[in-house]
Amino acid sequence: MAVYLGIDYGTKRMGLAWADELRIALPLGMVSGTDCAQCLDDLAEVVRERSVTEFVIGYPLHMDGEVGKRAREVDEFSKKLSEKFGLPVRKVDERLTTLAAEEALARSAKGAVEKDGKVDAVAASLILQDFLEGGKVIE
Secondary structure, eight states: OOOEEEEEOOSSEEEEEEEOTTOOOEEEEEEEOTTSTTHHHHHHHHHHHHTOOEEEEEEOOOTTSOOOHHHHHHHHHHHHHHHHHOOOEEEEEOTTHHHHHHHHHHHHTTTOOOTTTHHHHHHHHHHHHHHHTTOOEEO
């Protein structure tokens, strides 16, 4: 049984979402970002608790499709994930995902978008749902 952990990569915090064989992405919350030495340990706890078998991480291409600094950071982080956990890491085109998450939260909260990780978790769930529905995986 496949269990996916969706990640909206960030240096300050990372949004998380998960899905199982039902293939419905659900926001989980957030963990510390890659600026914090604790981030892989925080992820290890989630991987253990949820029995994760595969990672799906947003890949922030520029609007013209070019790979920039942030995408290269995701490449490096993806290598760390693969080395630490020995699980597949799928990178999915995430252009405009955070904007879509902010808009969705703004509509549901009547304009009050909080910066407590909700946007990051919703963005992670959008990334993961896109993957589950056959979204473009970056090799």
